[in-house]
Amino acid sequence: xxxxxxxxxxxxxxxxxxxxxxxxxxxxxxxxxxxxxxxxxxxxxxxxxxxxxxxxxxxxxxxxxxxxxxxxxxxxx
Amino acid sequence: xxxxxxxxxxxxxxxxxxxxxxxxxxxxxxxxxxxxxxxxxxxxxxxxxxxxxxxxxxxxxxxxxxxxxxxxxxxxxxxxxxxxxxxxxxxxxxxxxxxxxxxxxxxxxxxxxxxxxxxxxxxxxxxxxxxxxxxxxxxxxxxxxxxxxxxxx
Numbered sequence: 001x002x003x004x005x006x007x008x009x010x011x012x013x014x015x016x017x018x019x020x021x022x023x024x025x026x027x028x029x030x031x032x033x034x035x036x037x038x039x040x041x042x043x044x045x046x047x048x049x050x051x052x053x054x055x056x057x058x059x060x061x062x063x064x065x066x067x068x069x070x071x072x073x074x075x076x077x
Numbered sequence: 078x079x080x081x082x083x084x085x086x087x088x089x090x091x092x093x094x095x096x097x098x099x100x101x102x103x104x105x106x107x108x109x110x111x112x113x114x115x116x117x118x119x120x121x122x123x124x125x126x127x128x129x130x131x132x133x134x135x136x137x138x139x140x141x142x143x144x145x146x147x148x149x150x151x152x153x154x155x156x157x158x159x160x161x162x163x164x165x166x167x168x169x170x171x172x173x174x175x176x177x178x179x180x181x182x183x184x185x186x187x188x189x190x191x192x193x194x195x196x197x198x199x200x201x202x203x204x205x206x207x208x209x210x211x212x213x214x215x216x217x218x219x220x221x222x223x224x225x226x227x228x229x230x
Contacts, residue, residue: 038154052104
């Protein structure tokens with residue numbers, strides 16, 4: 001992992017088309033501006049991690065009873 | 078075509094039911110092709126079976142059948158990528174998690190699957206600044222009585 005020190009107003013360039021600008025540093029908070037191609041999706045780390053964890057949780061095997069019970073369920077519309 | 082599923086054995090799948098998640102599911106970037114397997118004609122539930130991994134099966138739900146007011150705005154870039162529009166509306170599905178107590182099953186409303194059923198292009202989308210839950214109970218009051226009769230007697 002690369003660790004760099006930057007000041008407010010300075011930039012980081014990742015590859016040829018991603019630019020991070022440190023906009024402001026105030027106490028514990030850092031404001032970062034990100035310029036990236038539209039197809040590069042940017043996530044907050046904790047949200048991304050939570051969704052990955054939930055996707056993994058969703059793959060837990062199901063019992064035959066659970067499958068049978070769910071098959072009988074109607075929608076709630 | 079036939080595909081292999083740990084949960085269902087060998088399943089016959091129509092080519093038009095193969096969905097391509099170009100970016101994979103979050104956490105599973107290498108799994109890009111999933112077969113949509115309906116769960117009976119009436120059921121709001123269905124399955125997505127990874128084509129290259131028999132063990133990878135997601136249960137999904139048509140959340141609109143449960144949450145009539147569920148709505149979100151699709152980013153332009155994603156709408157363009159999937160080629161969906163008001164004239165070509167996407168199908169929305171939400172991944173279901175089933176805990177030990179089946180009736181506490183939840184749907185992930187925060188990261189819906191947006192699908193163009195015509196082209197098969199699909200993507201799991203993360204809703205930014207959304208109040209929707211990762212784990213929204215589908216049956217907050219337990220299963221409807223008529224469907225659970227005959228069990229637990």
